[in-house]
Amino acid sequence: xxxxxxxxxxxxxxxxxxxxxxxxxxxxxxxxxxxxxxxxxxxxxxxxxxxxxxxxxxxxxxxxxxxxxxxxxxxxxxxxxxxxxxxxxxxxxxxxxxxxxxxxxxxxxxxxxxxxxxxxxxxxxxxxxxxxxxxxxxxxxxxxxxxxxxxxxxxxxxxxxxxxxxxxxxxxxxxxxxxxxxxxxxxxxxxxxxxxxxxxxxxxxxxxxxxxxxxxxxxxxxxxxxxxxxxxxxxxxxxxxxxxxxxxxxxxxxxxxxxxxxxxxxxxxxxxxxxxxxxxxxxxxxxxxxxxxx
Numbered sequence: 557x558x559x560x561x562x563x564x565x566x567x568x569x570x571x572x573x574x575x576x577x578x579x580x581x582x583x584x585x586x587x588x589x590x591x592x593x594x595x596x597x598x599x600x601x602x603x604x605x606x607x608x609x610x611x612x613x614x615x616x617x618x619x620x621x622x623x624x625x626x627x628x629x630x631x632x633x634x635x636x637x638x639x640x641x642x643x644x645x646x647x648x649x650x651x652x653x654x655x656x657x658x659x660x661x662x663x664x665x666x667x668x669x670x671x672x673x674x675x676x677x678x679x680x681x682x683x684x685x686x687x688x689x690x691x692x693x694x695x696x697x698x699x700x701x702x703x704x705x706x707x708x709x710x711x712x713x714x715x716x717x718x719x720x721x722x723x724x725x726x727x728x729x730x731x732x733x734x735x736x737x738x739x740x741x742x743x744x745x746x747x748x749x750x751x752x753x754x755x756x757x758x759x760x761x762x763x764x765x766x767x768x769x770x771x772x773x774x775x776x777x778x779x780x781x782x783x784x785x786x787x788x789x790x791x792x793x794x795x796x797x798x799x800x801x802x803x804x805x806x807x808x809x810x811x812x813x814x815x816x817x818x819x820x821x822x823x824x825x826x827x828x829x830x831x832x833x834x835x836x837x838x839x840x841x842x843x844x845x846x847x848x849x850x
Contacts, residue, residue, distance in 0.1 A: 562610040563591060566617060567638040569603040574634040575815065576602070576625075578696055579722075579788060584624045586746070588617070594655075597697070607642065614639045658695045661704050664729065666694050669757055681732050683725055684757040686750075694725040701839040702786040702812040703729055708835060709808040709846060710735075714781035717741070717802055720791060724751035724767055726784050731764040738765045739780075745769050772798050779804035787813045789822060796829050803849050808834070812844040819843045 570576050578595055581604060585593075592607040608617070618637055625632045657667040657677070665680045672684045685694040703726065712734030718726045721740030724747075730738050740751060751767045768775075772795060780802050785792055792813065803809065809831065814822045816838050823833055823845060831847040838844065 562641045562643060564608045564610050564612050564614070565640045565642045566606040566608060567603065567640070568606065568621075569636045569638075570601055571634045574602075574631070576630055576635060577698075577788065578602075578604070579813075580628070580630075583628075584621060587620075588612070595696070610641060658700075660700045662707055664703055666725070672757070681729060682758075683728055683732075685723055685725060685754055686757060694723050697839045697842045698786050698812045698844075699725060701837060701842055701844045702726060702784060702810055704839075705812065705835070705837050705844050705846060706730070706782065706784060706810050707733075709810070710782060715739075716782045716784065717780040718784045718786075719772055719795065719799060720785065720787040721751060721767060722747055722786075724754050724765065726786065727751075727765045727767070728754060728758045728760055730782070730784075731760050732758070735764070735782075737763075739775075740765065740767045741772050741775070742767075742769060743771050772802075775802075777801045779807055781807055783807060783809040785809060785811045785813070789814050789818055792822075793825050796826065796831075800829055800831070800849070805849050807848060809847050810844065811847060812842065814843050815841055816843040817841075819845075 568581070585606065589609055589612070590606060591609065594605045596603055621637060622632050625635065655668045657665050657671050659665050663680050664683060665677050666683045666685060667677070669684055669686060672682060683694060710730065710733055713736050714730070716727065716730045716735045716738040718738060718740040721727060721742045724740050727738040727740040748767065748769050755765055755767070783799060783802060785799065792811065799809065811822065811826070826833070826847050830850055832850045833845050833847050835846040836844070
């Protein structure tokens, strides 16, 4: 029987090629009293440990999760779910053990606040992200791929639009690289506190980066030098006509968040809106491309 200081740990493991991602998982978890979450990847498979109040019904969670997987078109057979109780004592210190600095090419390091002053990060673009928030640690493969790809077209002084900004990590990276101004847009109100905290941790001012909880269509149309779209296809594709309005003939758009198996579909959809692929890359099963207007 759980005691007051216990937490319920739900461990979700995906088999390879499962389309369940952190972003999609949070769509489900938004209805639950999540106390913390830890994501890990090994050999192309992703797993999460989700911490909930001990009194949470395991049966209700499992049933709701299976129904959600089916409703969203995900294969329930590609995911396993396990439950266990975790003592809450000294959790703050134990929590930190899950998070270590992650090095991302060419010269980024994504780190939690308690590792931000490590001397080994000299000469690196350090991106300080507070773990345990609703948008993870910023270390998902799609984020890493976007960070790497944007460097091939980024120039200091650029204006940057980040569509679906989440934690704000891409805006933070561009600001540290010398962007003139970055606008991060997301229609999820949960991102506001998370992104604001990460901006403060990185010493980024509101003059460098603006975060807005709104639909992209609410903004006055003007071209950005660089547009970043790290989002799942079902969120990206309906936005392409609107995103196109924020591009000039000199703009570049970095698109990540899709599986390599979905590349043809994504690139054909972009091409239908007059966007030509200038470069391609991948990280594991995740794909990315850089496009521009023609």
